Amino acid sequence: MYQIFLTLRYLTRKKIVIFPILVVWLCLMMMIIVTSIMGGFVDRVRQTNRELLGDIVISNPTAAGWPYYEELQDYLKKNVPEIEASTPVVHAYGLMNLPNRGANAPVQIVGIDPVGRSKVSKFRENLFQQYKSPMNAVDDFVSFGLPKTSEELQKAATDAFEHANQAIDAAEEPYLKARMGLVESPPLNAKSLFAIVPVVLFTGLLLLGAQKKRSFKLLVSAIVILVVGGTTITLIYFWPRIRPHDFRFTEDAYQQAKVNVDRANRTYRFSIDLAPHQKWNSRQELVDALVPRQPTFTVPPEAAARYDTPAAVPKNGCIVGVQVGLFPRDRRGNFDRTHRFDFEKAIITVVPVTSKGGLNLGSAQSEVFALVDDSYTGVYDVDSTYVYAPLEVVQSMAFMRPDPSISPDDKQNWFPPRCNEVLIKLKNSNDPAGLEALSNRIQNTVDEFFEKRTLERFAPLQVETWNQRQAKYLNAVENEKVMQIFILSLMSLVVLVVIYLIFHMIVRDKTRDIGIIKAIGGSELGICTIFLFYGLVIGAVGGALGVISGVAFVTHTNQIHEAIFQLTGITIWDRSVYLFDRIPDTYNAFEVARYYAVSMLAGVLGALIPAMFAARLDAAKAVRYE
Amino acid sequence: MNNTPLIQLRNVHRTYKIGPDEIHVLKGVNIAVREGEFVAIMGASGSGKSTLLHVAGALEDPDYPPAGTARPDDGVFFRDQALHRMSLFARHDLRNRHFGFVFQFYHLLPELNVLENVILPAMVAAPFFMAFLRARPRKKEALELLEAFGLSHRLTHRPNQLSGGERQRVAIARALINSPDLLLADEPTGNLDAKTGQSILDVLINLHKTRGQSILLVTHDPHVAALADRIVHLEDGRIKTP
Numbered sequence: 083m084y085q086i087f088l089t090l091r092y093l094t095r096k097k098i099v100i101f102p103i104l105v106v107w108l109c110l111m112m113m114i115i116v117t118s119i120m121g122g123f124v125d126r127v128r129q130t131n132r133e134l135l136g137d138i139v140i141s142n143p144t145a146a147g148w149p150y151y152e153e154l155q156d157y158l159k160k161n162v163p164e165i166e167a168s169t170p171v172v173h174a175y176g177l178m179n180l181p182n183r184g185a186n187a188p189v190q191i192v193g194i195d196p197v198g199r200s201k202v203s204k205f206r207e208n209l210f211q212q213y214k215s216p217m218n219a220v221d222d223f224v225s226f227g228l229p230k231t232s233e234e235l236q237k238a239a240t241d242a243f244e245h246a247n248q249a250i251d252a253a254e255e256p257y258l259k260a261r262m263g264l265v266e267s268p269p270l271n272a273k274s275l276f277a278i279v280p281v282v283l284f285t286g287l288l289l290l291g292a293q294k295k296r297s298f299k300l301l302v303s304a305i306v307i308l309v310v311g312g313t314t315i316t317l318i319y320f321w322p323r324i325r326p327h328d329f330r331f332t333e334d335a336y337q338q339a340k341v342n343v344d345r346a347n348r349t350y351r352f353s354i355d356l357a358p359h360q361k362w363n364s365r366q367e368l369v370d371a372l373v374p375r376q377p378t379f380t381v382p383p384e385a386a387a388r389y390d391t392p393a394a395v396p397k398n399g400c401i402v403g404v405q406v407g408l409f410p411r412d413r414r415g416n417f418d419r420t421h422r423f424d425f426e427k428a429i430i431t432v433v434p435v436t437s438k439g440g441l442n443l444g445s446a447q448s449e450v451f452a453l454v455d456d457s458y459t460g461v462y463d464v465d466s467t468y469v470y471a472p473l474e475v476v477q478s479m480a481f482m483r484p485d486p487s488i489s490p491d492d493k494q495n496w497f498p499p500r501c502n503e504v505l506i507k508l509k510n511s512n513d514p515a516g517l518e519a520l521s522n523r524i525q526n527t528v529d530e531f532f533e534k535r536t537l538e539r540f541a542p543l544q545v546e547t548w549n550q551r552q553a554k555y556l557n558a559v560e561n562e563k564v565m566q567i568f569i570l571s572l573m574s575l576v577v578l579v580v581i582y583l584i585f586h587m588i589v590r591d592k593t594r595d596i597g598i599i600k601a602i603g604g605s606e607l608g609i610c611t612i613f614l615f616y617g618l619v620i621g622a623v624g625g626a627l628g629v630i631s632g633v634a635f636v637t638h639t640n641q642i643h644e645a646i647f648q649l650t651g652i653t654i655w656d657r658s659v660y661l662f663d664r665i666p667d668t669y670n671a672f673e674v675a676r677y678y679a680v681s682m683l684a685g686v687l688g689a690l691i692p693a694m695f696a697a698r699l700d701a702a703k704a705v706r707y708e
Numbered sequence: 709m710n711n712t713p714l715i716q717l718r719n720v721h722r723t724y725k726i727g728p729d730e731i732h733v734l735k736g737v738n739i740a741v742r743e744g745e746f747v748a749i750m751g752a753s754g755s756g757k758s759t760l761l762h763v764a765g766a767l768e769d770p771d772y773p774p775a776g777t778a779r780p781d782d783g784v785f786f787r788d789q790a791l792h793r794m795s796l797f798a799r800h801d802l803r804n805r806h807f808g809f810v811f812q813f814y815h816l817l818p819e820l821n822v823l824e825n826v827i828l829p830a831m832v833a834a835p836f837f838m839a840f841l842r843a844r845p846r847k848k849e850a851l852e853l854l855e856a857f858g859l860s861h862r863l864t865h866r867p868n869q870l871s872g873g874e875r876q877r878v879a880i881a882r883a884l885i886n887s888p889d890l891l892l893a894d895e896p897t898g899n900l901d902a903k904t905g906q907s908i909l910d911v912l913i914n915l916h917k918t919r920g921q922s923i924l925l926v927t928h929d930p931h932v933a934a935l936a937d938r939i940v941h942l943e944d945g946r947i948k949t950p
């Protein structure tokens with residue numbers, strides 16, 4: 083126990099321990115931040131993929147697809163009771179042309195049944211017009227306070243819209259001026275004086291004290307406070323004034339105001355849609371009234387306003403990925419929807435694939451659609467290329483469904499409709515081991531089903547879990563994480579060496595003390611324990627600081643990121659480039675605990691060799707001289 | 709008083725190796741300190757006095773005689789127990805509870821205050837988890853010792869805030885906290901002026917007289933040696949008795 087006592091005394095009375103503690107602290111903090119953000123990223127990708135795909139995917143590797151999917155779905159439903167829902171998907175490749183914008187883009191045309199797709203994935207929740215926008219309105223209405231009548235809500239929405247409009251006016255002027263380099267430094271406000279006065283006062287007092295007491299320490303403190311305080315004040319209050327010509331700040335404010343106005347406008351329009359003279363008591367009532375229960379491709383009657391004649395209105399709607407290029411995106415990740423597409427015309431051309439897998443260029447099919455909605459899944463590849471359209475329409479365009487005029491009895495020309503994928507949602511999908519077992523069972527059932535049918539002309543079907551399906555991409559990301567951990571381990575090695583060196587110094591410095599402790603009866607083991615315990619405490623204290631600051635940093639990443647922007651105008655995580663509009667800001671408590679244990683271990687390991695060295699010191703030699 | 713010596717060195721050798729060279733410092737030393745005796749060792753500088761003290765205090769080992777030449781009676785004996793037959797643990801215990809060292813340069817731990825320095829051997833003595841419990845009653849003893857040495861107003865001072873004489877008194881208090889059988893002092897006044905040195909000697913003499921403390925003291929100074937019951941001279945690695 084004297085070991086603990088001595089360790090505590092060394093800890094509190096030797097300043098050198100600050101260094102290993104600092105090193106452990108910084109290293110652990112970095113480790114937690116980097117792995118949390120990386121891990122958060124991987125988790126998000128996983129989550130998004132799963133929301134996109136459902137639990138299990140049945141597909142074959144050719145673009146030509148495979149037939150009898152409806153019968154297969156029924157067969158599976160009968161034989162695998164764990165299946166909750168399934169839905170077919172057709173993938174076709176082609177071009178989307180937006181004549182009103184003079185724009186076109188290569189796209190993947192995905193034929194789906196919107197209702198069925200919503201049962202297996204988050205398709206509905208990803209739609210803007212049919213889900214997010216009315217949901218935003220509901221949130222706004224709730225924020226106005228419930229219960230309220232329709233008229234009261236409408237009044238509040240009008241006020242909010244007006245308010246947002248004034249705000250955009252206020253934000254627009256400085257933005258435009260800044261763009262032209264016309265802005266002068268804004269005047270200093272009272273807030274900045276609040277910061278300057280204490281720094282000046284405190285520095286002055288310290289300087290006075292230093293003069294009176296002739297104390298060098300006070301003088302140094304005064305200088306430190308002046309420099310640190312001065313830099314902080316400069317950064318916080320003057321930096322944006324030093325760079326008034328930098329219009330990024332005003333641009334940011336303007337974009338924010340634009341987003342607000344757009345939302346207020348939509349909320350206002352929804353308030354008009356509310357049934358008159360009704361009292362809204364709960365959020366649920368509003369959701370029921372405003373949010374469509376089922377997603378749809380139907381072109382609504384008001385679309386006619388965009389077309390010259392009623393005959394010109396397309397029969398079918400389509401839903402585009404939000405990143406296909408319709409909306410610019412700002413640094414916060416908001417899509418600027420001020421130039422809304424309002425059922426505009428989209429001409430989609432499909433390059434059909436024959437049932438043998440060859441290209442059928444001569445029979446490329448074009449079809450006119452109206453854009454009815456956009457979808458934001460968060461996966462860039464999907465959002466930038468997918469255009470969803472009704473299943474049968476895409477099948478026909480891709481020659482995966484016979485012309486309706488051909489009767490099934492016409493053996494020569496009729497063929498069974500084909501799809502590329504069937505997505506499956508399970509009743510209980512949260513058990514990864516069970517998922518794989520079930521996937522194997524479904525594979526067997528599928529094989530069984532096709533035994534009775536001839537599938538020679540089609541490649542055999544594969545049943546994969548969402549996880550296996552995305553394994554390649556995820557593995558790449560996870561490999562990157564392993565790489566990071568490897569680099570961080572190298573860093574830990576540095577920590578180990580630093581602790582070793584400092585302990586080496588401490589032991590050499592304490593040679594005589596070690597001799598004395600031996601002379602009063604301390605054993606080799608006892609002396610060894612002093613330093614090991616010392617190392618443990620350094621690991622524990624540095625580790626605790628690292629955990630606290632690392633976790634604090636991770637959970638506030640987005641705020642810190644915003645603060646850095648406000649201070650310097652620098653955007654590190656550019657949402658217009660990254661998939662996600664928030665930096666991952668969660669941490670894995672188990673992982674953090676493991677790192678903490680590792681830091682304590684590093685403390686002990688780093689101290690081990692010097693501790694053993696100390697234990698074996700020749701006591702008689704150590705006490706011989708002064 | 710029984711006849712077995714408290715500590716006895718019989719034909720003790722000690723050689724230091726410096727690279728290829730060997731320095732034969734103790735060349736068959738024979739010396740015994742009896743219970744309650746105050747023995748002074750004198751000798752020229754470099755004659756091996758400190759080495760002798762360290763060997764006697766189990767702080768370092770004498771040479772092991774070459775195989776086959778060992779005589780059963782050779783070695784260092786504490787109350788007739790051969791140190792070289794003792795377990796490591798027993799030797800730590802010996803240094804802790806039966807011997808008390810006082811050094812020329814005080815050798816206090818600079819990070820501990822006066823009271824903590826004095827009480828440290830008591831903490832070392834206690835088994836791991838009992839240390840604080842056992843050390844508590846020892847605190848009273850430590851306070852008494854420091855009081856007796858006129859240091860009760862400096863309990864929380866650190867060694868570097870004390871004068872040389874004060875430090876040496878703290879060191880003696882530390883050596884005494886576990887009531888050792890033998891006090892081993894290596895030139896305890898060597899670093900002090902005459903007056904302060906005398907006060908330290910007074911403390912030692914007083915201990916010897918009132919408590920019957922056995923002391924083995926190394927000194928250059930004949931005046932100091934004169935205070936002892938017996939003086940032995942170390943010359944050419946051997947004890948020269950006049």
Ligand SMILES: Nc1ncnc2c1ncn2[C@@H]1O[C@H](COP(=O)(O)OP(=O)(O)OP(=O)(O)O)[C@@H](O)[C@H]1O
Nearest residue numbers: 703724726731733752753754755756757758759760
């Ligand atoms: N660890 C060691 N390695 C090598 N030689 C040593 C070692 N310790 C002591 N010596 C040598 O042993 C001899 C005796 O040293 P010791 O300190 O015992 O003498 P001393 O009588 O106490 O001298 P002083 O009066 O100066 O203190 C010296 O020549 C010294 O150089």
Ligand SMILES: [Mg+2]
Nearest residue numbers: 757758759894
């Ligand atoms: Mg000496």
